[in-house]
Amino acid sequence: MTIKQGKNGVCYSEFYLEKQVYRFAFNGKKGMPLITSKKEAREHESELRRQLRAGSFVKDSPIQNFAKFYTDLFMKYSKEHKSEKAQMFDEYYGAHLIEEFGQKKLSQITPSMIEYFLKKLSKKKTQYDRKLSPVTIRMIYGRLNQLFNLAARERIFFDNPCRLVNKAVLKGFPTWQPRKRYLNKYAADEEERLFKELDGKLSAICRLLLYTGLRPPKEIMKAEKAHINLTDKPKHYRYTNRDGEHLEGRHVIIPPRAFHVVHGKGGVTRTIPLNNTAYNILTVLCGDATTGDYLFLNRDGKQQESFKKGFAAACERAAIENLRPYDLRGTFATKLVERGVHQYIISALMGHTMPEEGFGHESRITPGYAQATWESMIRAVESLEYPASEITVFRMQSGKIQEKSGDNDAMQEKVKAS
Numbered sequence: 123m124t125i126k127q128g129k130n131g132v133c134y135s136e137f138y139l140e141k142q143v144y145r146f147a148f149n150g151k152k153g154m155p156l157i158t159s160k161k162e163a164r165e166h167e168s169e170l171r172r173q174l175r176a177g178s179f180v181k182d183s184p185i186q187n188f189a190k191f192y193t194d195l196f197m198k199y200s201k202e203h204k205s206e207k208a209q210m211f212d213e214y215y216g217a218h219l220i221e222e223f224g225q226k227k228l229s230q231i232t233p234s235m236i237e238y239f240l241k242k243l244s245k246k247k248t249q250y251d252r253k254l255s256p257v258t259i260r261m262i263y264g265r266l267n268q269l270f271n272l273a274a275r276e277r278i279f280f281d282n283p284c285r286l287v288n289k290a291v292l293k294g295f296p297t298w299q300p301r302k303r304y305l306n307k308y309a310a311d312e313e314e315r316l317f318k319e320l321d322g323k324l325s326a327i328c329r330l331l332l333y334t335g336l337r338p339p340k341e342i343m344k345a346e347k348a349h350i351n352l353t354d355k356p357k358h359y360r361y362t363n364r365d366g367e368h369l370e371g372r373h374v375i376i377p378p379r380a381f382h383v384v385h386g387k388g389g390v391t392r393t394i395p396l397n398n399t400a401y402n403i404l405t406v407l408c409g410d411a412t413t414g415d416y417l418f419l420n421r422d423g424k425q426q427e428s429f430k431k432g433f434a435a436a437c438e439r440a441a442i443e444n445l446r447p448y449d450l451r452g453t454f455a456t457k458l459v460e461r462g463v464h465q466y467i468i469s470a471l472m473g474h475t476m477p478e479e480g481f482g483h484e485s486r487i488t489p490g491y492a493q494a495t496w497e498s499m500i501r502a503v504e505s506l507e508y509p510a511s512e513i514t515v516f517r518m519q520s521g522k523i524q525e526k527s528g529d530n531d532a533m534q535e536k537v538k539a540s
Contacts (some may be wrong), residue, residue: 127164132156133163139174146170185278188231189224194218194278205388215265218243228270228279233286235354236266240291262296263287302454303444305332312442319436321420326403327429332380333400335454335472338447339428344385346415347408350399351376383473392473430509461495 126134135146148163150156157163185191195218200212221232222239243259263284270282275368304353306312312330317325327342336342349356350427357376361369365384369391376382395406406416418426433447451472458468468474 125167127160131158133158135163135167135170137167138170139171144174149507159254160505185223186227186229188228189220190224191228191278192220192269196272199272212265215262218262219266227439228273229361231283233283234256236263236283236287237291240295244294256295257298260297263295272505301449301452302447304456305445305450315440316436316442319439323437324432326407329403329451330400331447332454333397334394335451336383337387337451337473340385341383343418343428345417347417348415349382349384350382350404350408352405352408354378386473390473394471475508
């Protein structure tokens with residue numbers, strides 16, 4: 123280890139480590155401190171050697187600037203690995219982070235700075251004069267945590283100050299929790315009241331959501347008539363560039379009376395069967411030549427992207443509180459649970475399953491949508507009052523539910539005859 127001092131008092135370091143020579147000038151430039159004391163220079167040299175051995179030393183570079191790292195590396199990673207919606211949230215949350223830390227280097231951000239930032243966000247108001255929700259603040263913090271993890275992976279900066287943020291501070295900003303809201307949860311006539319207030323188009327959209335479990339708005343608004351097979355024979359379909367670059371040119375076979383969901387979450391497609399209600403609605407929609415290739419168009423004749431405002435207005439007229447279009451998807455899952463459908467099948471219908479894992483294997487998402495209703499719990503506990511041999515099991519035969527009968531032999535004969 124060699125420390126030299128120049129005529130201007132600036133100290134220089136030169137040493138060998140693992141058969142490689144390293145030279146540093148402690149002149150206050152390129153991320154190095156200004157040191158004019160040999161004793162202080164030796165101490166800093168020891169720290170540099172420790173970082174080099176641990177692999178945590180990173181040379182100063184423009185990319186260590188927070189704003190530059192977020193826009194150049196983090197958003198690039200987001201565009202390559204995340205969905206369009208996730209990218210949109212990354213940009214929105216990133217604006218808050220860049221406003222606070224944009225001029226700092228990654229190495230200058232400390233846990234106490236992050237704690238102060240979170241508390242400041244809790245007092246900040248949106249353009250609608252509302253405070254940011256605790257869940258939104260936690261989402262912003264989550265992006266900051268992701269950024270430092272990415273910096274370590276790219277060997278830009280090896281410390282993550284988020285790990286040392288006081289847990290008591292984070293408790294004030296809980297993570298997102300699944301909504302436990304479904305139609306008819308608070309009143310048995312919610313569904314009836316809602317559909318009385320919906321116009322023809324909104325009624326068709328909401329009925330489809332209730333009977334297919336599609337994700338609004340993308341999976342239903344971007345659906346094309348060519349994605350639907352209303353015939354009794356399999357249909358060949360070739361993906362177009364509107365379906366996505368990852369699918370363009372490929373073929374798929376759509377089964378009879380089925381809806382092929384092309385714009386699924388994360389670019390994953392799935393096919394769902396149509397019951398009579400959904401089939402009849404889609405027959406009318408696909409027969410409407412005024413909507414062109416799509417199922418729904420807006421007043422300007424362009425592809426409709428959302429129906430939030432119309433839905434919210436209908437809920438207000440129907441005196442239904444805290445209900446969103448996405449809750450109709452949760453209602454779909456809840457109704458299936460109430461009818462005894464296995465959650466693996468529900469997972470497959472809702473697109474919560476990976477193809478290679480079968481029907482919803484290890485799915486952890488469906489329970490967040492499918493809620494056990496009070497009526498289903500009553501029936502469950504009442505069944506315990508009877509011997510198992512006296513419980514009639516309703517099984518599916520050719521898509522029809524068997525009629526309840528006290529004579530099991532007669533029921534078996536009826537099934538065989540059908």
